[in-house]
Amino acid sequence: MPAQSCGFRAFRPVVCVFLVIAVFPVLLSAGENASLWTDARWKVGTALFALSSEEENTSGISEVFPRLLLNSLLDIQEHSLSLTEAEHLLRQKVEKEQMDAWRSLSSLRRQRDDLFFDSNADEQRRRNLDKQIQEAETKLRVLENRLSEPLESSFAGPVPEVLPLEFVYPPSGGNLWNVKDGRFESFRREKELDVLLAGSAVMVGTYSGFRVTAYTSEGEVVLWEGAVDSADVPMAAEEASAHARTLLLGRQWAGVDLTFIPAGTVVSVNGRKVGVGSWKTMLLVPGRVEMELNMSGYEPAFYTLTLGEAEILRREFTLTESALQYVLVQTDPPGADVRLGSLWLGRSPLFIVRPESVSPLTLEKKGFRSKTVALYPYTEELQIPLENAVLAPQDVFDSSQKKLHNSILWFTLSLAPTFILLGVSRNYAEMNIHSTTAGDQRTSYQAYKLTRGIMWGCFGANTLLLGNVLFRLSQYLKAAETLSDESP
Numbered sequence: 001m002p003a004q005s006c007g008f009r010a011f012r013p014v015v016c017v018f019l020v021i022a023v024f025p026v027l028l029s030a031g032e033n034a035s036l037w038t039d040a041r042w043k044v045g046t047a048l049f050a051l052s053s054e055e056e057n058t059s060g061i062s063e064v065f066p067r068l069l070l071n072s073l074l075d076i077q078e079h080s081l082s083l084t085e086a087e088h089l090l091r092q093k094v095e096k097e098q099m100d101a102w103r104s105l106s107s108l109r110r111q112r113d114d115l116f117f118d119s120n121a122d123e124q125r126r127r128n129l130d131k132q133i134q135e136a137e138t139k140l141r142v143l144e145n146r147l148s149e150p151l152e153s154s155f156a157g158p159v160p161e162v163l164p165l166e167f168v169y170p171p172s173g174g175n176l177w178n179v180k181d182g183r184f185e186s187f188r189r190e191k192e193l194d195v196l197l198a199g200s201a202v203m204v205g206t207y208s209g210f211r212v213t214a215y216t217s218e219g220e221v222v223l224w225e226g227a228v229d230s231a232d233v234p235m236a237a238e239e240a241s242a243h244a245r246t247l248l249l250g251r252q253w254a255g256v257d258l259t260f261i262p263a264g265t266v267v268s269v270n271g272r273k274v275g276v277g278s279w280k281t282m283l284l285v286p287g288r289v290e291m292e293l294n295m296s297g298y299e300p301a302f303y304t305l306t307l308g309e310a311e312i313l314r315r316e317f318t319l320t321e322s323a324l325q326y327v328l329v330q331t332d333p334p335g336a337d338v339r340l341g342s343l344w345l346g347r348s349p350l351f352i353v354r355p356e357s358v359s360p361l362t363l364e365k366k367g368f369r370s371k372t373v374a375l376y377p378y379t380e381e382l383q384i385p386l387e388n389a390v391l392a393p394q395d396v397f398d399s400s401q402k403k404l405h406n407s408i409l410w411f412t413l414s415l416a417p418t419f420i421l422l423g424v425s426r427n428y429a430e431m432n433i434h435s436t437t438a439g440d441q442r443t444s445y446q447a448y449k450l451t452r453g454i455m456w457g458c459f460g461a462n463t464l465l466l467g468n469v470l471f472r473l474s475q476y477l478k479a480a481e482t483l484s485d486e487s488p
Helices: 002-035 061-071 083-116 123-147 184-190 230-249 393-434 438-486
Strands: 042-046 078-080 162-167 195-204 207-216 219-229 254-261 266-269 272-276 278-284 287-294 301-307 312-318 326-332 337-340 343-347 350-353 359-364 371-375 381-385
Touching: 042 061, 061 195, 061 207, 061 230, 078 230, 083 123, 123 393, 123 438, 184 195, 184 207, 195 230, 207 230, 219 230, 254 287, 254 301, 266 278, 301 312, 337 350, 343 350, 371 381, 393 438
Parallel strands: 042 162, 042 195, 254 312, 326 381
Antiparallel strands: 078 162, 195 207, 207 219, 254 278, 266 272, 266 287, 272 278, 287 301, 326 350, 337 343, 337 359, 359 371
16 A cells, blocks of 8 residues: 555656646636737717708707717626627737738748848848748738638637727817718728717707717617607607617616615615615616615615616615614625624624624624624614734744745646647647648648747746746745744
8 A cells, every 4th residue: 555655646746747738738828819808898989960950059969969878878888799799809800910911921022022132141041031921921821711711719719708898089088079071980990999879960940850870890770860859858868878778788788776765775786785875777687686775773675676678767765664773784894704692693794683782793704803892782883894814923934835835836847838839839830841732831830820829828827937936935035034033
């Protein structure tokens, strides 16, 4: 048995190395692909409405309606991508990479032409240029083939399901674009907007007619049209914003505009505090919403709200006074376990029944010192700050030593895939140079690009892990110094 144990211990590092070589590059490749979309934004602009009349008394309506529309949508912060939109984003990336490849190839060819007429040119430089031109031509052929086929998300990295939404404003100031001659679609393309909210306005007597249109990469969508009296323009803008909200969110939505009596009522939804005295949002997902209401001196109330698509629930809730008195217990940070003696009451913030006599209230949270306070019968609210847990110097030293050893181990293991991939990528580069057919060139170039990219990803990981080693070393030295100071 001891011999078997020793054999396993000797074999275990080899297993770890092979696991790291197999799994680590894949994880890095996924992270590298995801980073392609880090700066991606779903860009939205709003334009002044086009007027069908240039009379002075009609100029104001081209600005009022879009401004009301924009103000009602500013709470939207992200957009859920459809399959068509995701494919469009992928195609844009491929086309951009194709243009970059064309520019690079043209530049290389110009350099080669200049060397052709230079009798003193270095032959090695010519060979290097020929090699770079060959690689650029292969890359361009690969991209052209990609554009002629259905695009897969794996080509440019997994497209995120949700993108941050950004409202784009004119650089000259204000928040509405002035589009000349009503050329909204060409303007959207010029400004590289994903959505442009625009429309037209006309006055007929005392009525104003509006047509609200969204210009997107998928085409033109009419969101709302109709004629209203000037007093009903805000209501019409709200109706139009309901349709625009669905478009900008990329999903169905529901909203609430609730008020509560008394005004100090604490509102929690699905266990999370969302407001005091009122709750208004237009970003909910249609369906069931669990709402809890609490207020000292009132009975806690629980409601289940069922919201339909594009439904806005407006309602007032009134709590019932209670003979029991409640105490609001809050901690900084929140989320601490609250115990009254040995009885677990819940997590802060929460209301508990006011005790008849002085009782010990214990608060516990991971990473913080446990705290016990006295809860008096006349207390209405408790604000309790929690202190970070402080470990003993020996415990800090042992922990920092273990973390340092682990960081050194991971850094050492991470070097293996980097050197292996370096050799593999060089082999593929040689295969690409000596390939005799376009198919072999394309295959070897793709393999070279993949292994080279993963290798640089591994190198980046090596750098990060080395930085982690240095950080852990500084923590270790600091802990050792503290321990020596504490020693008698």
